[in-house]
Amino acid sequence: MDKTPPIPKTVLISESQIRERILELGKQISKDYENRELVLICVLRGASLFFADLAREISLPLRFEFLQTSSYHNSTEPSKNIQFIRAGSEYVKNRDVLIVEDIIDTGQTLKFLVEHLETLNPNTIKICTLLDKPSRRQVSVHIDYLGFEIPNVFVVGYGLDYGQFYRNLPYIAVLESI
Ligand code: IMP
Ligand code: MG
Numbered sequence: 001m002d003k004t005p006p007i008p009k010t011v012l013i014s015e016s017q018i019r020e021r022i023l024e025l026g027k028q029i030s031k032d033y034e035n036r037e038l039v040l041i042c043v044l045r046g047a048s049l050f051f052a053d054l055a056r057e058i059s060l061p062l063r064f065e066f067l068q069t070s071s072y073h074n075s076t077e078p079s080k081n082i083q084f085i086r087a088g089s090e091y092v093k094n095r096d097v098l099i100v101e102d103i104i105d106t107g108q109t110l111k112f113l114v115e116h117l118e119t120l121n122p123n124t125i126k127i128c129t130l131l132d133k134p135s136r137r138q139v140s141v142h143i144d145y146l147g148f149e150i151p152n153v154f155v156v157g158y159g160l161d162y163g164q165f166y167r168n169l170p171y172i173a174v175l176e177s178i
Pocket of ligand 1: 105
């Protein structure tokens with residue numbers, strides 16, 4: 001991409017809708033794990049804003065872990081090969097872990113992440129995703145905590161990118177022409 005792309009105007013999920021849903025998710029997670037500690041796993045880079053806001057609404061002793069995979073490569077088609085760029089996982093063994101994702105699309109990334117984390121013998125693994133695009137699913141994924149289900153559109157903002165841009169938008173917008 002040579003030039004900075006224009007800012008998309010079609011807001012799908014507003015800043016206040018995101019905020020409200022995160023308050024609810026934080027309460028639910030705090031209740032479900034009451035009197036326990038939790039390892040919150042941020043899947044970089046897309047989940048970064050969601051992770052930071054959600055963590056502040058969870059009233060439990062939390063540890064943070066960060067993982068990063070490569071799969072999208074500036075395109076809207078997922079690549080077949082998912083690899084770890086960062087597979088840090090020192091806190092997982094015998095602990096309760098909650099994966100925090102931006103969006104579940106085909107489900108391939110989540111499947112890869114869960115299979116990796118399972119080899120590290122956590123006590124439990126659960127999944128929290130801000131967005132779900134079920135119409136594009138290739139492998140089944142059990143979502144424990146969901147922000148919003150969305151139709152089959154390419155979205156940007158609030159952590160999600162196209163060609164690394166738009167992550168800083170405070171809302172989720174539809175990218176119309178790519
Ligand atoms: P999956 O492996 O197909 O489930 O893809 C998951 C990853 O693809 C997400 O973590 C995002 O990084 C990326 N992705 C999927 N759909 C979108 C979208 O609509 N906008 C931006 N990124 C997306
Ligand atoms: Mg992602």
